[in-house]
Amino acid sequence: MNGNDDRAETDGGTAEGSARTEGGPSRFAPADRVESVPPSGIREFFEVAENRDDVISLGVGEPDFTAPWAARSAAIDSLERGRTSYTANRGMLDLREAIAGRVTRYGQSYDPDTEILVTTGASEAVDLAFRAFVNPGDTVALPTPTYVSYEPGVRFAGGEPLPVHTHHEDDWALTPEALLEAGADEADVLVLCYPNNPTGATMDADEMDAVADFCREHDLLVIADEIYAALTYEGDHQSVATRPGMRERTVVINGFSKAYAMTGLRLGYAMGPETAIDAMTKVHQYAMLSAPTTAQHAALSAIERCDDEVERMRREYDRRRRYVVSRLRELGIDVAEPGGAFYAFPRVADVAPDGDARAFATELLEAEGVAAVPGTAFGAGGEGHIRISYATGLDDLKEAMARLERFLS
Template identity: 50%
Template sequence: MTSFHKNKIAIGKLSNAVQRIKPSGIRRFFDLASTMDDVISLGVGEPDFTTPWNVREASIASLERGFTSYTANAGILELRIAVANYLKKFKTDYNPENEVVITVGASEGIDLALRAIINPGDEVLIVEPCFVSYAPLVSLVGGVPISVPTSIDYEFKVSAASVEDKITPKTKAILISFPNNPTGAVMGKDELEAVAQVVKKHDLLVISDEIYAELSYDNKHVSFPAIESMWERTILISGFSKAFAMTGWRLGYVAAPEPYAKAMLKIHQYAMMCASTMAQYAALEAIINGQEEMEEMVVSYRQRRNFFVKSLREIGLDCHLPGGAFYAFPSIVSTGLSSEEFAEQLLMEEKVAVVPGSVFGSGGEGHIRCSYATSMEQLEEAITRMNKFIQKHASK
């Protein structure tokens, strides 16, 4: 059978929802960069730190002790207790026995939250620019993603007025993420409280992705469920990938009032059974004894942020100072190129990989995302190459 006929058969059997979803724009540039030599990648949002040795050793020890069976569906109780205790530093309080579920990365947590609360036709407000998976995941559960755009004029923060402007009788929930990927924007308590008033007024639920909570550089992170009257309305998503340098371990968690947690656990039981046993023991060590290493990483990221943003401005790319995460989101409007054109030409001509802002939704066009979770040496060389690229195109 020819490949044409095979493809025709396969496409005819695929879900309409899946066919409508575009592949990740982040992965396209990463895959392209991986085929080239001498590329400096500022594309993928991954710490350049190796998981600390004591965390790796805890995983090895769990293997040596024979802890290779399934855990409880919700995760080992010791880890859930540790997570609940850890979240208290953000002024949130959860019962580890029935309000915390350990997931396969924060990504699974977002999927579980949406599947637990969204019915076909429900609208979900998504604050954009945002992580590329949000809108596709809403669509996959039959929901309707509704963009709430932010802009550089307000430092990519979301206003209560812009949220209220998008609410209809079909609106069920809002999905937010601060510190934000890709902009690095953070929201203060007063700003979150204003959004919370709209949430309460319209009886909405909130999915708050706080995977970058620990990577807040100038002000302490404010957790959305800690806002008055928001605990009972919020599903908190977080994990170990970013702050603990554990991306490949694929371990996250959801924390929510018992009815939501139980619904998510029910889905998790059928879809995943449980998260990796060995990864859970590693995470237990990280959350109990990994604070010092985390703080050292945060200091390093802050230094890189300050250098990189200052350097971007010096070479002619306007860039707000991100308050968290490890991304700069400079404007490339002055070059006359679209974000897609800029990213592709920069990669081909100067071998620097960045992500076009357009892949992150409304408001992302005219910007590129640059991860500064790489060495200072690499950042310095990236700036040199980007400057060369900008000067070359400015002269045309």
Template identity: 80%
Template sequence: MSDGDDERRRDLPDGGTDDVASAGDDVRADDTELDDTELDDVREGDRFTPADRVDAVAPSGIRAFFEVAESRDDVISLGVGEPDFTAPWPARSAAIASLERGRTSYTANRGTPELRRAIARHVERYDLSYDPEEEILVTTGASEAVDLAFRALVDPGDVVALPTPTYVSYAPGVTFAGGEPLPVPTYHEDDWSLTPEALRAAGADEADVLVLCYPNNPTGATMSREELSGVAEFCREHDLLVVSDEIYAALTYGDEHTSVATLPGMRERTVVINGFSKAYAMTGLRLGYALAPPTASAAMTKVHQYSMLSAPTTAQHAAAAALQRCDDEVGEMRREYDRRRRYLTARLRELGLDVAEPGGAFYAFPRVADVAPDGDDEAFATDLLRETGVAAVPGSAFGDGGAGHLRLSYATGMDELKEATRRLESYLAEH
């Protein structure tokens, strides 16, 4: 998604500011407000017109919602798509040491050789094998890796199939690249699983690219090897390329994560994306990576070379240490998320809300259509925030497929989770 910003805006793809005036704020440098006449003069002097592909994208619904949340002091946020843990000490220590040693220069465009080799060793646990010299690219967050895949591989007019509900950045990224997003609905009743039938019904047999995100943001859904096999067969049959965002791979509960690239005939047509924000609680260090065959990797590197040059150097030293020395810390975080997952799912069902079992990531996606005003999830989330101080993301922010649901993040402390569900219980009892 995919990765986050700061505490109450971590899922906002367009960022935001708190203490510093943004470009749209009507203030002078000396903090005095512009009067109406001066403001009109400023606007009349603005000669810029957004490009059509940018103007066609609506502002993030998540941002607008959390601007309301930020105005209150008593908010418990279940909307944050960011770990509430601190990055493991070995990673932080490596970052500090790299700065103390003056390692502040650019790295190779693809990333440091040490980190690329560490990534190659790390992904072997998922039965993935990639050459660190030609098939691994280190990026500024997994979000940049997704954007690079679209810009490097999608031609104007190409159709990109997006299973919905979907992470908020995918459709805009496709549009910015000149492609045409094609929603592929998945359903609560199917535990949000993607099927060949759903792809065919949506017209994805005519698409050029399919984007996968499993474990899924926002639903928490996972897909087994058997389920992915049907999707892989569809992709081979209709010659679809695949961008597989696997940022939550390490946060899978129960069955082990399966990468679609490990299935027959899929490695050569798949870009696998992962990173350090979620499993390693390193969101602010902005580091991800892409695994792809040489031609795709070279094309993505070319765009990266001209737009970003190289990923943050300090973060790369931290990431190498994380891969080499932080498995225990990741395991501890995963066990705690699993404890919260089981608590939240059970509690929501106690309250009469239907929720599919989340198999990965750190989100639950309960249906609220039956208790929301006119079935409107945005109205429900807004009212819940105003009356109880519990912030959750309306499911419709993730596309039409999420309408009538809420995304609740359990990347928050258990005490806060218990208090938030207590407030939710009181709210439902009163309505």
């Protein structure tokens, strides 16, 4: 029975009756664009895992490291000094200047005065980009499997998501052929997430050049989520914004959650042409006003003083990556080599009942207490796969692989 039926049958459908039902007020029926979006496939699955004490979680993309002490110390110091007021809408200027200096390592160059916006996590930056540049009815191309927030964000902005399928067999490569086959030549916006969540795929220089050519030819705006840029293991991180003719049509998003293990401090940033950042700032100043001040002080110190710790974490993730991929292959599970982030996306269809990855993940959790995310949480392109996060200790990873081996046998 839907919400409208509830209202119609309460007190004969009178105005007074329509304001209440047995379960409480019913006037707050979700807007259609909200009602059409399902709950997060990640969180929904892990609510089950939370009720067990013996679970090894390989699901949520949260570093198991603590934020570097220099960043935490700067946050504490800012509080002790009473720095608890708003900052400028765009964020502290010295932080924006530090960000501008940091991203030169990726070949990116942005004016901290006009082309950088500090946000409440990279997630806010993604949402701002959708709300600032997607008109009702616009088509937004999303390579799939895709991060769980993109499709809902597009729908909340009134846009229409367009899945662009990538495939396990070619290491989840995004190609102009795949874009054309999906109809992305008629799209308005393309979202890129490389290194990729959930597959761990990266793009090499030639692959990025080809996608950039497609975007210029078909006049696509690009939202480039590069939150895992610092966690690249094979080759250099490639940014679409550095390609000829792409800077003026690209918003680059990054942040401090993953590389600096600062997830709870909620700090990200967006970079792009002045007109793009102006539009995003307009939404940001009404929705958020400014990013958390304490987190901005921590982030400034992180950029200035924590390179060694970031590299230490990157090396440890790389060690875990190689271990997980090796063990999965030993167990006869096919997995494409992840080149970045901290995820593997193995194909379990060959060993799952009826090829059902969700059933596989559910039974693995129930039987062995190992929690992984069914690939369908990341769209239809994830069918037959599960996502494994290796952002957890090596001892836990070894135990999880032992339990998986037992489960398979």
